[in-house]
Amino acid sequence: MYITAREQKIIKYIIQQNRYVTIREIADSVQVSTRTIHRELKSIKPILKNYDLSLDKQPGKGLKAVGEQEDKQRLLAHMSNEDQIEYSSDERKLLILCALLEAKEPVKLYTLASDLQVTNATISYDLDELTEWIAPYGLRLIRKRGYGIELKGPEEAKRKIVGNLIVDRLDIQLFLETIEMNIKHRTKATEKVFGVVSRGQLLKVERLLFHLKNRLSLSLSDSAYIALVVHLTYAIERIQLGETIRMEEEELLELKRTKEFESSLRIARALERMFNVEIPEAEVGYMTIHLRSANRSFQKEYRIDEIELDIAIRTKKLIDFISNKTGYHLNENDSLYEGLVSHLEPAMNRLKEKMRIYNPLTQQIKKDYFLLFMAIEEGVERFFPEIEFPEDEIAFIVLHFGSVLEIKKEETNIHALVVCSSGIGSSKMLASRLKKELPEIAEFDLSSLMELKEIDASSYDMIVSTVPIPYEHVDYIMVSPLLNEDDAMRVKAHIKRKIPYMIEKKRMKEAAKELVQESVNMMAVAERVTNYMSVIRSILSHFTIKNRKAMPQHEATIRQLLRQLEEEGFIIHADVIANGLLEREQQGGLGIPSTEFALFHLKHAFIKEPIFHIYDLDQAYEVKSMDGGQQQMSRMLMMLAPQELGKEVSEMFSLISSSIIESEESMTLYGHGSEGDIEQKLHQLFYQFVKEAKW
Structure with missing residues (x-):
């Protein structure tokens, strides 16, 4: 052997x-x-x-x-x-694949054997296995005596296999070390990173994307960020070699309608300037797929035109299902719901595009949370039947639920920063474990290694990380994401060592707070309150339920309603608004599954003020549902918001949208309730928001 x-x-x-x-x-x-x-x-x-x-x-x-x-x-x-063999069979196949991807002409079998220091027969056997491995991607190997070995297939298939190769070999520590060594001028630009891209090119792309990330409001986990950097670098190298991908016009048109296409376009233009190349639209489309598949961490501010109610509805049902299975009431946990929605939307895009994700904790999670793992596996199969969730994806979902189930409320007084590289789910898991084992820790903030560069580490009492932190100025303790007994003991010892510093820092902070409190900017607070109150007043004062005659064609019904709104002074250019609503509907349907109503929503410059109207049609007709099927619609919910209004209007409409699908009773209310009952519901929603808001 x-x-x-x-x-x-x-x-x-x-x-x-x-x-x-x-x-x-x-x-x-x-x-x-x-x-x-x-x-x-x-x-x-x-x-x-x-x-x-x-x-x-x-x-x-x-x-x-x-x-x-x-x-x-x-x-x-x-x-x-036994004579040692430097590479495993899998490692040899990866190295052979990288060599074939880079080669401009057929590679001789004896060359590969010599480079890898194995026999021709071993390489031949590796090639047999590699042929099976690459077949699902639409790639094949040409192997002829005297000719050599050549990788054949469309460019987009090569890009996809490289993407999955990156996921398989992803080493966040290697990436960070590359960046840090460049800062210290100790790196060679010609070396290969991950076996597929040159170090010099990668460093340029990373620097560009790091500066663009915040401007484009991209929220990426570390693994998604690194995969995107490597993908962009590889794409540039292939374009420089004259290799470009093709994309069906219909698919490209669909991608152009997404919010990520504009971000991809801006990244592409910046890359063109940096590398003096021309990036075709198909390449921008492929970049868009990567952005849509990125594992984004949760952002508190939802925009009305970004809400995917189909995923939201099914997420609610999954939470109800797991609540029943575990006996814990998880239905009212906003953090769990928001974190799951944020994870599932890109996860579904990723799985539809057959892009893989690696979870290093899968086997440990499966063992430690076996029953929860099985329950979630059953839940996603029931509520997301069209998607096949691999174990690595299910394990990430287990982290979201596990973090909530681990929470134990106790009085604590230490402010800690939790640093993880696997995304917000594992960060929450570690934070809740720390909370359970160390009740003296009162408050946690979550960060990825990438985000740590922009955080003031000295503002925290302690930093706990699941990965080595390559920054010399950061004092931290490293533990397992699932926090074993030894980890907990080491953290307690770390706290004991830091207590004198914490006490002194808190004294200084309290003294500074007293000075700050005397100079609170009440004008800024008043402006925020005024903005929220203005949006709430507009929604409540204009809310109405009206009976309307359904036209023979769905499009005609929409246009008639919008023209009436134009006559009432709520919008201008009704046909433009109608086109926007119809395009939004084409992207995925707006009918709420298992109901007879649909939610039409749009943000546009031609909308003058935020309104929420409901229309009861005299005759139900068939519309496209959010789950891809068809359903009857007898009631139409219409949410319209001005383009220039900021997070206030987005937050209020997000509040309403979430309340629509929060329970079966709520869907019944919005689907069949009277104007007075729904108006009362809105009053309760807004009152609760104002009561709990931190102005």
């Missing part, structure tokens, strides 16, 4: 320690990432089994080789006699 050099190092370390060792310890000893160790363990288990050995895994302790001492010695003796 062949055992690679890395496998030998890992096996020797586990056996020789003769105790439970953590994944982090193994990774440090072999000098690779923890993710690499997780991947290697899959091939190590059958090797151990061949020698009547096994791995015992204990949560909070780690791994230990279990078996007779003579069997352990037998395996160690075998490894000492």
Whole structure:
């Protein structure tokens, strides 16, 4: 049995320690990432089994080789006699693929064998497996004696396989080290990162995207950010070689209607200036797919034209389902709902485009939260039947629910920053674990490694991270995202060491607060209150339910209603507004599933003030539903907002939209309720908002 050099190092370390060792310890000893160790363990288990050995895994302790001492010695003796192989079979296939992607002409088999220091027969076997691996992407290998080996297929298929290759090999630490080494002028521009892009090009793209990210209001997890940087770098290199992708006109037109296309266009123009290339529209479309598939962290401000009510409805049903399964009331937890909606929308886009995501915690989550994992697996299959959720995606959803189920309210007084690289779900999981184990920690803020560059670390009492932080000025403690017993003890010791500094800092903060309170800018507060009150007053004063005659054609019904609104002075250029509503409907349907009403919403410069109207039609007719099917519509809800109004109008309409689908009773109210009943509901919503607002 062949055992690679890395496998030998890992096996020797586990056996020789003769105790439970953590994944982090193994990774440090072999000098690779923890993710690499997780991947290697899959091939190590059958090797151990061949020698009547096994791995015992204990949560909070780690791994230990279990078996007779003579069997352990037998395996160690075998490894000492065996010639080491530098690369595993999977590593060789990745290196072969990278070589073929870069090659401008066929590559000879003996060249690959020589470079990888294996026999021609081994490379031939690797190529057989690689052929099967690349087939689902629409790629194939041309293998002819005397000709060599060549990768054939459309450019877009090569881009997609590179995207998944990046996900498989994604190492956030390597990426950050590359950026940091460049800052310290210790990097070679010609080296390859992730095996596919040049380091020099990648650094330029990262610098550009970092500056554009905030201007374009992009909210990306670390993994999504790095994957996008590498994708853009690879795209530029391919364009410079004259390789561009093609896209169906209909698909491109659909992407142009999305909010991400404009951001992609601005990124493309900046890249054109930086690299002196011309980026075709199809490339911009492919960039748009990446942005739509990015795993965005939750943003508190929702815009009315960004709300996907179909996903919101199904998310509510999933939360109800898990509430019933676990016996915990999760239905009223806004943070859970908002975090799930924010994760599921890009996740569904990602899965539809067959883009993969890697979750290094999947197996541990599945073991530690087995029943919750099974319940969520059943839930997504029931409420998202058209999408096949892989285990890595389900594990991310488990993190969202797990964080809520772990919460324990206690009096605390320490302000901590939690740094994670896997997105907001794992950050919340760690924060709630810390809250449970360390009640003295009162408040948590969440950050990714990328965002940490823009945060004042000194403003926190302590920083807890799941990954190494490469910034020398940051004092932190590193733990597992699931916080085992040893981690909790180390954090307590860390707190004890920092208590004197915390007390002194809090004294200084209290003194400064007393000075600030004397100079509060009440004009700014008054302006915010006035803006919110203006929006609420407009919505409530103009709210109405009217009976209207349905026209023979749906489009005619919409245009007639908009012309009436124009006559009443609420809008101008009714046909333009009608076109906007109809285009919005074409993108995904506006009918609320399992009801007989639809929600038409639009923000536009030709709308003069925010209004919420309801129209009861004298005759129901069929419209497109949010779940892709058809449904009867007898009632039409209309939300219209001026373009220039900011977050106030978006927040109020988001409040109404969320209340529509918050429960079966609520959907019944909006679908069949009287004007007085719905108006009373709006009053309650706005009153609660004003009561809880932090002006």
